[in-house]
Amino acid sequence: MKRIITLKINGAPVEDAIDDNVLLIDYLRGARHLTGTKQGCDGGECGACTVLVDGRARLSCITLAASCEGREVETIEGQATNGRLSALQRAFHQSLGAQCGFCTPGMIMAADALLRRNPTPDDTQIKAALGGNLCRCTGYVKIIRSVRAAAGMGREAAP
Amino acid sequence: MSRALPKFRLLRPESVEQALDALRATPGARLCAGGTDLIVNMRRGLVAAETLVDLSGIGDLKTIGMDESGLRIGAGVTLRDLADHAGIALSYRAISQASRAVAGPSHREAATIGGNLCQDTRCLYYNQSHWWRKSTDFCLKYRGDICHVAPRGKRCRAAFCGDLAPALMVYGAQVDIAGPKGIRRIALTDLYREDGTDYLTLGRDEIVIAVIVPPTDAASVYDKIRVRGAIDFPLAGVAVACLTTPDGAKQISIAVTGTNSRPVGIDVPPLQDREDPKAYFAALGKRMQKGVSPQRTTTIAPHYRRLSVAALAMRLARSLI
Ligand SMILES: Cc1cc2nc3c(=O)[nH]c(=O)nc-3n(C[C@H](O)[C@H](O)[C@H](O)COP(=O)(O)OP(=O)(O)OC[C@H]3O[C@@H](n4cnc5c(N)ncnc54)[C@H](O)[C@@H]3O)c2cc1C
Ligand code: SF4
Numbered sequence: 001m002k003r004i005i006t007l008k009i010n011g012a013p014v015e016d017a018i019d020d021n022v023l024l025i026d027y028l029r030g031a032r033h034l035t036g037t038k039q040g041c042d043g044g045e046c047g048a049c050t051v052l053v054d055g056r057a058r059l060s061c062i063t064l065a066a067s068c069e070g071r072e073v074e075t076i077e078g079q080a081t082n083g084r085l086s087a088l089q090r091a092f093h094q095s096l097g098a099q100c101g102f103c104t105p106g107m108i109m110a111a112d113a114l115l116r117r118n119p120t121p122d123d124t125q126i127k128a129a130l131g132g133n134l135c136r137c138t139g140y141v142k143i144i145r146s147v148r149a150a151a152g153m154g155r156e157a158a159p
Numbered sequence: 160m161s162r163a164l165p166k167f168r169l170l171r172p173e174s175v176e177q178a179l180d181a182l183r184a185t186p187g188a189r190l191c192a193g194g195t196d197l198i199v200n201m202r203r204g205l206v207a208a209e210t211l212v213d214l215s216g217i218g219d220l221k222t223i224g225m226d227e228s229g230l231r232i233g234a235g236v237t238l239r240d241l242a243d244h245a246g247i248a249l250s251y252r253a254i255s256q257a258s259r260a261v262a263g264p265s266h267r268e269a270a271t272i273g274g275n276l277c278q279d280t281r282c283l284y285y286n287q288s289h290w291w292r293k294s295t296d297f298c299l300k301y302r303g304d305i306c307h308v309a310p311r312g313k314r315c316r317a318a319f320c321g322d323l324a325p326a327l328m329v330y331g332a333q334v335d336i337a338g339p340k341g342i343r344r345i346a347l348t349d350l351y352r353e354d355g356t357d358y359l360t361l362g363r364d365e366i367v368i369a370v371i372v373p374p375t376d377a378a379s380v381y382d383k384i385r386v387r388g389a390i391d392f393p394l395a396g397v398a399v400a401c402l403t404t405p406d407g408a409k410q411i412s413i414a415v416t417g418t419n420s421r422p423v424g425i426d427v428p429p430l431q432d433r434e435d436p437k438a439y440f441a442a443l444g445k446r447m448q449k450g451v452s453p454q455r456t457t458t459i460a461p462h463y464r465r466l467s468v469a470a471l472a473m474r475l476a477r478s479l480i
């Protein structure tokens with residue numbers, strides 16, 4: 001079955017005809033060519049595919065695209081504005097939070113969901129929020145440091 | 160476009176009535192709430208359904224009500240919202256702790272309490288990819304005719320691993336079930352049976368719509384044994400509630416997940432006012448070991464899980480008295 005869905009992706013309204021059984025990750029990567037979102041496992045185990053749906057972190061590899069009708073989806077491609085990296089992206093770059101980079105889009109989106117509801121998390125809260133995101137390279141220390149650094153940038157930017 | 164999931168038709172009802180109509184009109188249809196159990200299993204070829212009935216658009220299922228008459232949690236309430244509820248954290252601590260102990264934070268944004276109570280049972284030989292299972296000729300639970308855990312057994316021993324069920328059972332929770340004949344209310348423990356394949360007493364045309372928890376003064380706690388601090392299903396999970404009666408006795412209720420094909424309540428006598436706690440807890444540990452039957456359904460040995468259940472139950476019960 002095909003259906004028409006309307007939603008917002010990274011702020012832009014979008015309308016598409018999709019199959020009922022299409023997963024959000026395949027819709028984003030296939031139909032929308034937003035390949036920043038990664039598939040790291042065979043479903044639900046690793047967090048690499050994390051995107052935001054209405055501001056909340058969701059695993060796009062086990063989310064049906066059709067269930068995002070009328071919602072706002074944000075991906076790693078929506079982080080930078082006018083060519084300037086987001087605070088999280090800059091922090092991951094500067095604090096060496098990425099090595100191979102495969103888990104990084106998911107890490108950044110999960111961290112973004114955290115910082116929106118808690119702009120000044122401590123390390124325990126950062127670890128809890130990233131608990132579902134696996135990284136095979138960094139050993140996590142620098143990822144946590146990066147999120148902490150991004151939170152600091154947010155504080156500096158605040159009036 | 161997608162090859163990850165088999166073809167199906169998705170229905171998105173906006174009310175429980177519409178969802179019941181959809182189930183009635185399409186035999187073989189499956190319910191999907193947060194999809195964090197179902198979609199994973201569909202990706203692995205463990206569920207074949209031509210129609211999915213998506214419950215996530217039904218606003219009526221997403222409310223939490225709490226007053227002197229107790230607690231009512233709509234089946235569509237997400238585990239994130241359940242964990243964030245300050246009143247539940249205060250008066251029903253085990254429920255709050257259990258909802259926070261499920262999977263990872265992004266799963267909990269989608270995962271619902273209804274889906275948690277009805278999630279499929281689990282086994283090392285079942286929660287695998289299609290090619291993995293094919294290499295062992297599948298198994299009794301799905302498509303095969305032998306059980307790799309108990310080869311002489313006639314019944315699947317896959318373990319029920321939901322974290323919420325024991326935490327609700329120690330409060331004597333009930334569930335409201337909507338079906339073709341209206342709404343029926345049963346004790347949560349009666350939603351389950353000890354059969355890894357046919358683990359729910361729910362009809363295919365029925366929907367769990369709410370969980371009802373009576374008001375209580377009991378203190379409670381939930382904890383689980385797992386290898387990693389996040390994501391992992393419980394190798395065993397234990398909930399304990401403790402109520403002090405007017406004569407000073409401690410009434411203790413305990414329920415366990417992860418060890419049997421259903422969540423199990425363990426009968427324990429009250430700890431009397433002047434009873435020797437040391438002897439009481441030693442007996443409690445024995446009772447726990449006898450009350451559960453973990454099988455070789457995980458990488459962790461059944462004997463270790465049995466001992467862990469006892470140790471965890473003793474530790475949790477002690478923390479409440
Ligand atoms: C990596 C990973 C780790 C996990 N770890 C845990 C864990 O630690 N503890 C744990 O408990 N779970 C865990 N889960 C399983 C799952 O996330 C939870 O059980 C979740 O609560 C399921 O809810 P859902 O709404 O997503 O259910 P769905 O996947 O939508 O549904 C699950 C089942 O319940 C049925 N169902 C759903 N709602 C209803 C209803 N209202 N009435 C009748 N039937 C219904 C569906 O038909 C389906 O068969 C994990 C999953 C993954 C992928
Ligand atoms: S307990 Fe036996 S039948 Fe059940 S899933 Fe495991 S191997 Fe299959």
Ligand code: FES
Pocket residue numbers: 038039040041042043044045046047048049050059060061062
């Ligand atoms: S790709 Fe691994 S959780 Fe989605």
Ligand code: FES
Pocket residue numbers: 097098099100101102103104134135136137138
């Ligand atoms: S940086 Fe390589 S997986 Fe995380």
